Structures are given as structure tokens and as C-alpha cells.
Amino acid sequence: MSKFEFEKGKMVPYPSRAIVPDRDVNETPALECIHLGIEFGGLKAVDDFNLTIGKTEIAGLIGPNGAGKTTVFNLLTKVYQPTNGTILLNGQDTSGKTVSQVNRMGIARTFQNIRLFSSMTVEDNVKVGLHNQEKYTGLEGVLRLPSYWKHEKQAHERAMELLSIFDMEKHANDQAGSLPYGAQRRLEIVRALATNPSLLLLDEPAAGMNPSETAELMENIVKIRDTFGIAIMLIEHDMSLVMNICEGICVLSFGKVIAKGTAEEIQNNETVIEAYLGKKKEA
Numbered sequence: 001m002s003k004f005e006f007e008k009g010k011m012v013p014y015p016s017r018a019i020v021p022d023r024d025v026n027e028t029p030a031l032e033c034i035h036l037g038i039e040f041g042g043l044k045a046v047d048d049f050n051l052t053i054g055k056t057e058i059a060g061l062i063g064p065n066g067a068g069k070t071t072v073f074n075l076l077t078k079v080y081q082p083t084n085g086t087i088l089l090n091g092q093d094t095s096g097k098t099v100s101q102v103n104r105m106g107i108a109r110t111f112q113n114i115r116l117f118s119s120m121t122v123e124d125n126v127k128v129g130l131h132n133q134e135k136y137t138g139l140e141g142v143l144r145l146p147s148y149w150k151h152e153k154q155a156h157e158r159a160m161e162l163l164s165i166f167d168m169e170k171h172a173n174d175q176a177g178s179l180p181y182g183a184q185r186r187l188e189i190v191r192a193l194a195t196n197p198s199l200l201l202l203d204e205p206a207a208g209m210n211p212s213e214t215a216e217l218m219e220n221i222v223k224i225r226d227t228f229g230i231a232i233m234l235i236e237h238d239m240s241l242v243m244n245i246c247e248g249i250c251v252l253s254f255g256k257v258i259a260k261g262t263a264e265e266i267q268n269n270e271t272v273i274e275a276y277l278g279k280k281k282e283a
């Protein structure tokens with residue numbers, strides 16, 4: 001249990017104004033952001049951002065272009081160090097940690113633009129994700145000792161198991177860059193999962209997907225949460241995806257949280273309609 005208490009089904013006075021799904025109420029939250037902020041040369045890209053995500057929650061972060069959504073992901077993953085505030089990952093303070101340290105603490109992400117090793121095979125891309133858990137030493141690897149081969153075999157089996165989530169085992173030996181666009185996006189998610197996260201961040205996972213691919217992605221995101229029992233936070237402009245699968249939604253505008261709540265609450269929130277949803281309908 002973290003130092004911040006949650007009251008079942010109710011808002012709590014703490015700035016995160018946490019409402020987590022009932023099943024997560026007695027669990028340490030996957031993520032707590034407290035007064036989080038960053039400035040770039042006087043511009044407050046993210047200002048006083050407070051958010052709690054339950055241990056197995058699917059959460060959405062939405063808002064207009066330039067609102068600060070990707071900056072939040074960059075803060076959570078330590079690409080940027082915050083100017084203000086605290087980030088707790090599974091109750092652990094991440095202050096001063098590096099990108100790879102917070103990855104080992106349980107946070108993994110995908111990017112808005114695909115960032116695979118396109119000339120490597122699909123399996124090797126997944127193994128890059130598994131790399132942060134390798135247990136053999138560099139010397140064992142260089143000398144190809146039995147312990148190295150044992151871990152290689154385990155890595156192969158784990159990579160195939162992870163690829164099977166998306167029915168991609170048959171593409172294990174294909175070059176990642178040769179896969180169709182939708183499959184490359186799925187591979188990015190598999191690679192992130194290979195690092196064994198407790199919180200998976202997806203930056204616009206449905207971008208560029210057609211409606212049937214998006215529908216399949218939605219099912220897979222829920223399947224991942226159910227299979228691994230992890231929290232998932234996604235940035236997305238596709239409102240059908242957000243409203244269908246996100247249990248808690250946070251809306252950012254000009255770096256500030258303007259609303260938090262369930263899909264129904266967000267869809268009926270006048271401020272959100274004014275700042276984002278209404279404008280999208282006109283577009």
C-alpha cells in the first residue's frame with residue numbers, strides 16, 4: 001500500500017483525486033503523479049499534473065495537439081527530468097532515475113512513430129526487449145558457455161510466447177521492416193512487453209490503422225491487461241478506442257489537466273467538449 005490511501009468509489013482529497021477501479025482499490029497504484037511539471041524556456045509544457053492509475057487499470061490521456069501528452073510520457077520514462085513534482089511507480093519514487101532504471105522498475109512504452117530495428121528479425125526485436133532481464137554475464141556470452149545457450153533458449157521461447165499474443169510467431173524470422181504497418185505497431189507493443197512492465201505506455205497505438213485493425217487492437221489491449229495483470233496508459237486521438245476501453249480518462253489542454261473521469265463523464269463534460277471533443281467533431 002502506498003502512503004496515499006484510497007476510499008472505495010469516492011474521490012479522495014489528495015491532489016491526484018484518485019478514482020481507481022474497485023478491483024485495484026486495496027492495491028498499490030501502478031502510477032502516481034503528484035504536482036508533476038516541466039518548463040521549456042518559460043513554457044509550462046506540463047503544469048501541476050496529478051494522476052493515479054490503478055494496478056490493472058486501462059487509462060487514457062487525451063487532449064488537443066500540443067497539449068503536453070507526449071511530454072507526460074517523456075517525464076514518466078525519464079527522457080525528461082521534471083522541473084517539479086514526484087512520480088511514484090508501484091509506490092517507488094523515481095526521482096533521479098534514468099530511462100533504463102525506470103524501465104527495470106517496471107515502465108515500458110511505445111512511440112508515436114514506429115521505432116523498430118527494421119533490418120533485424122522480428123524475433124531479435126523482441127529479444128532486445130528481453131535484454132534488460134538477461135542473467136548471464138558478458139564473459140559467458142562472449143565465450144558461449146552453456147549458461148549462455150540456456151538463456152538463449154529461454155529467450156527464444158519467451159519471444160515466441162510473447163509474439164503469440166498477436167499471432168505473430170510465424171513472422172519470427174521475417175525482417176521487422178518488411179512487415180505491414182499494423183504488424184509493425186503490434187511488434188512494438190510486444191517488444192515493450194518483453195521488458196516485463198507493470199505499466200505499459202502506448203503513444204497513439206491506433207495511429208494509421210484502419211477501423212478493423214483498430215477494433216482488433218482494442219481487443220488486444222484488453223487481452224494484454226487481462227493476461228499480464230498490468231496497468232496500461234494510452235495517448236490516443238481515436239475516441240472510439242478511448243471511450244470503449246479506458247476506465248479512467250484524463251484530459252490535458254495547454255499542459256493542464258482540465259478533466260478526469262469515466263468515458264461517460266468526459267463525454268458530457270462541457271469544458272472538454274469546448275476544448276477538444278467539440279472541435280474534433282467540427283474537423
Ligand SMILES: Nc1ncnc2c1ncn2[C@@H]1O[C@H](COP(=O)(O)OP(=O)(O)OP(=O)(O)O)[C@@H](O)[C@H]1O
Pocket residue numbers: 040045063064065066067068069070071072
Ligand atoms: N524538448 C522540448 N523543448 C521545447 N518545447 C517542447 C519540448 N518538448 C515538447 N515541447 C513543447 O511542449 C508542448 C507539448 O508538446 P507535446 O508533444 O507533449 O504535445 P502532445 O499533446 O503530445 O501533442 P500531439 O497530440 O500533437 O502529439 C508543445 O508546445 C511542444 O512544443
